[in-house]
Amino acid sequence: MxxxxxxxxxxxxxxxxxxxxxxxxxxxxxxxxxxxxxxxxxxxxxxxxxxxxxxxxxxxxxxxxxxxxxxxxxxxxxxxxxxxxxxxxxxxxxxxxxxxxxxxxxxxxxxxxxxxxxxxxxxxxxxxxxxxxxxxxxxxxxxxxxxxxxxxxGERVDLGVGMSAAEEIVAALLQVPGCERCVYAGSLRRMKDTIGDIDVLATAREPAALMDAFTRLPTTGEVIAHGDTKTSVRTVAGLQVDLRVVPADSWGAALQYFTGSKAHNIRTREIAVHKKLKLSEYGLFDVTTGEKIASTDEADVYGMLGLPWIPPTLREDSGEIEAALRGELPRIVAETDLRGDLHTHTNLTDGLASLEEMAAAAAERGYAYFAITDHAPELYMQRMTDEKALAQREQVRKLDGAYGGMRLLHGTELNIDPEGDVDWPPEFLAGFDLCVASLHSHFTQPREETTRRLLRACENPHIKIIGHPTARVIGRREPVDADWDTVFTACARTGTALEIDAFPERLDLPAGLVRRASGKGVLFAVDSDAHAVPHLANMRYGVATAQRGWLTADQVINAWPLDRLLRFLQADRP
CATH class of the missing domain: 1.10.150.110 (DNA polymerase beta, N-terminal domain-like)
Known part of the structure; x- marks a missing residue:
């Protein structure tokens, strides 16, 4: 619940x-x-x-x-x-x-x-x-x-809302007697930015009993259709959820079929046809003999097509089939690769937890390093001052290493003003371990002005990360208009990382732009932008966006060891 x-x-x-x-x-x-x-x-x-x-x-x-x-x-x-x-x-x-x-x-x-x-x-x-x-x-x-x-x-919801609903439903169904396996599939398993409906797959000894239990869950507001193999409901929050109970020996094929995008599935079926095979949600069959040659394991289905297992986040027909056939599918970054978080807030500005609470929670996640980056003074509602920033720095230095040896870094999230300037002068910025700079206003500037604004921030030697670069809020604010290829070229030249903000309402930089920027040699930081302890868990959504952008761990600076990260943060500073 x-x-x-x-x-x-x-x-x-x-x-x-x-x-x-x-x-x-x-x-x-x-x-x-x-x-x-x-x-x-x-x-x-x-x-x-x-x-x-x-x-x-x-x-x-x-x-x-x-x-x-x-x-x-x-x-x-x-x-x-x-x-x-x-x-x-x-x-x-x-x-x-x-x-x-x-x-x-x-x-x-x-x-x-x-x-x-x-x-x-x-x-x-x-x-x-x-x-x-x-x-x-x-x-x-x-x-x-x-x-x-x-x-x-439309009726789409952000990834976090969809995930919360799906995990609650799957957990409840797994408790139903006779339910053997149950997972979410579809666009949610591919971790798309927004979700239209939720696909759930299950195997069960008594499918009818599982279907009945599904219609009676506390989350169910309306039963749309009730059948032996598929039941659709609308949750009390308005999300449609489709439950399919599949035969146990078709599990792998069904999972492959109901996860991939339509375009990805067309490509895999074409490969099957060329091999004189037939691929469906029931399995991979020999066309001549009708023999089922793969079905129970998803990796086996891909393997019999001559492909490695393709991570769900890549299954969009955006080049993953070709890369897999060439043996060039990247080893995409995983959440376990991350060694720290470089953009977080405390109750000194608009966060809800103290520095100590945030640091302790980060240490529990096994991080080797953790940055506090409270807002700078031009975001006037947060009432930051030079004195507050310096006092926090002293507190960070005292607590450094106190949480299982985790390195605490003192940073700030600067505001990029309409001209591209930031809150503090260079001599004050030099005292921070890292500076994130973000757009917090003037979102409707013309393309040329927004581009120039971002370029000036990239040129600032103290700024190492551009936070939530497009400033989008999914469903509420469109991305700013900028010449992104010019921005990406500048970031690669200046060594400025672009953030993938893990808040489900942001997921910014979006995956499509991540891949474009990656092609120009840009580095990235996957950050939680946490304003409270529970927000630290949002990191998985940022990692999923990085995966959808085909990033490897080496392209993500907070997957680096501490010494390499510190060299990056200090590079080219005056």
Whole structure:
């Protein structure tokens, strides 16, 4: 099931949104937003905590702790239910549109009766917003662009949401008596950025019993189709999940068939035809005799086609078949190759955990090194100062080696301003072990200006990593427009690594651009950008994106031994 922490965090965020929508105290709304972030990022399980223990969570006071305790005991928060009753659900949905805040959403509802994204789009195109205060031509253009982003996303969810749902369902099905094997397949096993639906494969002694259990899971909201070999449901969160129960002796073939993209599967079937074989989800057969020659093991299926086993993240028909036939398939980076994390935050700025808590959690992951990179002062909301940065540096130096010998590095995440400059002068930057520089504003600059901005950051000898380079937020903000080939050439020349930010909402640099940059000799850092202890586990999504970009461990700087990494970080500094 979904973590209690996540459930409560979502409810507290909804409470904050409804306070804002109903014209409540803005300060109170911000208090609940902060509490939502703290609860969602809290490492402990709040389901096991009483009201007194809940109050020890940062930003959770007596009133909020009481509401959380009420939910944990009763499954509801009565004050939230009261607020929900005042506003149609569609109005809150409007606030999901980029650039549309709660006040404007309420105005649209009261003035024009707009209570859905569809009715808002129709009203804009009909010119009904022209006479509303604060809704000029530019606002309308931004709203339509935001709606377009949502339409593009459709009913797809980011990789993290899909993975959480799939792992919960698979774990539940494995507990059903008679279930022998159960895994997720499809685009989720290929670790695509977004997931439309979830494919689950299983073998079972009694398929009908497993299908029945599937329809009764707590996650199931609606049964779409119920059959002997395939059942489809929609979860309470709206995701379609298809469960297929396959014969045990077809397991390998089914896993291969239901994992690969359509284009990848066409290529493998073509290879089979040329070998006078037939490949399906049931197995690999000799066309002449009808004999099944491979089916139980996925690697055997590939092997009989004359191919090595191809990692699921590569199965997109993007050259993997040709590389496999030539014996040139790369040994792609794995999560176990990573020796550290080079982009993380603490509660000195917008993180939720202390430096000590983050370091201890990193050490538990077996890291050899770990960098703290809190925000720099130009991201003014974080209130960073020179004095705070220097005090943190002293704390880092004192704790260095205290966590199982793990090396602690003191870094910063700088802000690349519209001209390409960053927060601190060179003499101050020289004191950091590493500097990550990222775009945090002015996302709509023209291509030439954005490119020039990124190039200036690359030319800065103190900047060794460009963080989340495209600044995209999946489904909410499109990537910045830049001449990426020019940027990649500059990164290769200056020795500036590009980050693959592992947050499922970012996965930035995206896999397609990773592969392009790799071809120009660029190095990469796969980082969690963690703002809380649980975020450190997001690293697997960043690694999957690196795999989809065909990266090897040698191309990822935080897969390097410490001495090699330090030489890289110090290279070419004044």
């Amino acid at each position: 979904e973590r209690s922490n996540d459930q409560v965090a979502n409810l507290l965020q909804e409470y904050a949104d409804l306070i804002a929508i109903t014209g409540g105290d803005a300060f109170k709304a911000r208090v609940y937003e902060k509490a939502a972030r703290s609860v969602g990022g809290y490492a402990g399980d709040i389901a096991k905590m009483d009201a007194g223990e809940l109050r020890r969570i940062p930003n959770v006071g007596t009133s909020i702790a009481a509401k959380i305790d009420e939910f944990l005991r009763t499954g509801a928060i009565h004050q939230l239910e009261e607020l929900r009753g005042k506003i149609p659900a569609g109005v809150r949905r409007l606030t999901v549109i980029p650039s549309l805040g709660p006040k404007k959403a309420v105005m649209l509802y009261h003035e024009l009766g707009i209570d859905s994204i569809e009715s808002l789009e129709g009203a804009i195109r009909a010119g009904l917003l022209h006479d509303l205060h604060g809704f000029g031509a530019k606002t309308e253009e931004n709203l339509l662009h935001g709606i377009e982003l949502m339409h593009k996303a």
